[in-house]
């Protein structure tokens with residue numbers, strides 16, 4: 494995939510402020526007065542972006558089509574509903590899992606990086622119980638996010654789905670590795686945890702010095718960390734059901750960064766998370782495994798199941814964050 498510092502994320506983040514600047518610039522040499530009704534003030538609640546499901550803004554057409562499919566076809570499950578929290582549920586696989594679980598009658602709390610993305614997902618998935626907010630690139634926001642989640646009470650299922658690709662190394666360390674670690678350590682443990690990794694974890698490394706110093710890691714490193722943390726948590730919390738999975742190479746916005754080449758089935762890419770969360774089908778009570786499409790994945794980096802390496806990684810994360818995971 495192409496690595497770029499100017500990502501959709503930074504454009505999304507800067508969009509409102511740029512809009513204000515452009516409006517001011519177009520209005521002549523004098524900036525508009527602060528109380529002008531034509532300029533969105535910082536206190537104005539953000540309006541959702543684009544059409545429903547945000548095609549070409551934050552979702553691909555394939556994801557939007559699948560969200561329509563879910564809305565029109567998925568029916569409630571005749572079982573006791575679960576309380577589910579999904580990080581990074583404003584787009585892609587996380588939003589699809591959230592939409593599916595909502596239509597099945599579960600109680601779903603979404604997570605958005607900021608107020609704008611929260612407004613977008615509230616518009617897209619009107620049945621959400623709540624939306625918690627925090628940008629995982631900033632560990633102070635991740636700590637506040639953990640407080641928001643705990644204030645909502647215990648969850649049955651938490652899916653650590655959020656992930657970034659085209660970021661600087663230090664940002665990748667914080668967003669994809671340190672933040673899910675911190676959330677796992679700080680949030681009241683649910684009955685079930687699922688973590689999203691990637692096939693690219695196969696090329697990843699431990700990078701303990703980088704973790705300890707807050708330096709840079711690659712996407713592959715971060716996805717190896719995700720898998721190692723998941724399998725370590727399964728060992729440390731035997732009372733919980735904990736798995737890591739990869740969705741395949743699916744046509745979400747993230748995959749677009751590498752061109753329109755994704756080759757795996759979009760629905761299969763989010764159904765493993767749904768299958769685990771509902772826990773009604775044979776085999777869905779599995780724990781401590783690296784999964785792909787509801788099966789045990791055989792192509793797994795040896796470090797994932799190496800307990801000494803897991804402990805070293807957890808110790809480095811504890812040193813960097815000041816929080817020990819137990």
Ligand SMILES: NC(=O)c1ccc[n+]([C@@H]2O[C@H](COP(=O)([O-])OP(=O)(O)OC[C@H]3O[C@@H](n4cnc5c(N)ncnc54)[C@H](OP(=O)(O)O)[C@@H]3O)[C@@H](O)[C@H]2O)c1
Nearest residue numbers: 581583584585586606628629630655656691742743745747
């Ligand atoms: N697509 C693939 O082929 C593929 C392959 C292997 C693994 N994965 C993994 O699958 C997971 C889901 O990816 P996807 O394909 O669905 O990607 P996506 O469409 O880009 O969605 C990623 C989600 O994570 C959120 N997110 C990213 N960085 C965040 C941050 N710093 N703070 C808060 N939220 C953040 C995004 O929020 P915004 O919408 O605001 O950006 C979005 O909701 C990721 O962990 C990814 O690494 C994907």
